Amino acid sequence: MELILDYRAQLVAGTLTTIELALASLVLSVVLGLLGAWAKLSASPAARATAGAYTTIVRGVPDLVLIMLVFFGGQVSVNAIGALTGLWDYVEISQFVAGATTIGVIFGAYFTETFRGAILSIPRGQIEAGIACGMRRSLIFRHIIWPQMVRYALPGFTNNWLVQLKTTALVSVIGLQDLVYNAFSAGRSTGALFTFMAAAFVIYLVLTAVSDLALRALDRRYSRGVARA
Numbered sequence: 001m002e003l004i005l006d007y008r009a010q011l012v013a014g015t016l017t018t019i020e021l022a023l024a025s026l027v028l029s030v031v032l033g034l035l036g037a038w039a040k041l042s043a044s045p046a047a048r049a050t051a052g053a054y055t056t057i058v059r060g061v062p063d064l065v066l067i068m069l070v071f072f073g074g075q076v077s078v079n080a081i082g083a084l085t086g087l088w089d090y091v092e093i094s095q096f097v098a099g100a101t102t103i104g105v106i107f108g109a110y111f112t113e114t115f116r117g118a119i120l121s122i123p124r125g126q127i128e129a130g131i132a133c134g135m136r137r138s139l140i141f142r143h144i145i146w147p148q149m150v151r152y153a154l155p156g157f158t159n160n161w162l163v164q165l166k167t168t169a170l171v172s173v174i175g176l177q178d179l180v181y182n183a184f185s186a187g188r189s190t191g192a193l194f195t196f197m198a199a200a201f202v203i204y205l206v207l208t209a210v211s212d213l214a215l216r217a218l219d220r221r222y223s224r225g226v227a228r229a
Contacts, residue, residue: 007190010185011186017177019207021178029106029111037115107164110160121148166208172184179203
């Protein structure tokens with residue numbers, strides 16, 4: 001315990017970086033998920049094909065491979081395009097940007113299916129009733145589609161978010177000083193690797209437990225007035 005207290009600043013800094021990375025990637029993944037769900041439900045064959053290719057490719061490649069591919073290959077590609085076109089000079093892609101972008105893209109594919117399934121669960125008759133009442137598309141979305149989509153999507157959203165939070169640990173391999181990186185560095189320098197990995201284990205458990213409680217409360221809010229079996 002004394003070792004953990006001695007390195008508490010390093011562990012706290014790593015935990016904050018992990019939270020920031022998870023939230024940044026969550027924003028991107030939700031945006032991509034909504035766009036992907038819209039594309040998959042679109043009447044346009046091109047949009048459906050694009051969204052289908054996105055979800056198939058991203059879900060078929062290991063997360064670690066994509067993170068390393070974006071960090072190392074992405075930087076080379078961006079600078080090669082800049083040198084070829086003359087539009088920009090050398091660009092340095094940070095570990096944080098590479099990690100947040102890659103994790104956001106990865107889980108955007110999973111959120112696409114989550115949101116698509118939630119929208120399909122809404123009874124079509126309710127939307128038709130809104131149209132029959134003369135409601136505009138924006139009103140139908142705000143008052144009929146969105147509240148029910150959130151309720152139907154929350155179980156899958158919760159599962160994806162908890163996995164996404166834990167996936168941030170992979171960015172330690174590209175040098176981002178997150179919780180795992182800092183805990184491993186402290187453990188290696190003190191010879192107490194198990195102690196610091198156990199500390200990281202507890203911190204991740206606390207983060208996921210708090211997230212689960214918050215999302216359960218949100219689920220109860222959106223489920224008010226809904227009869228349960």
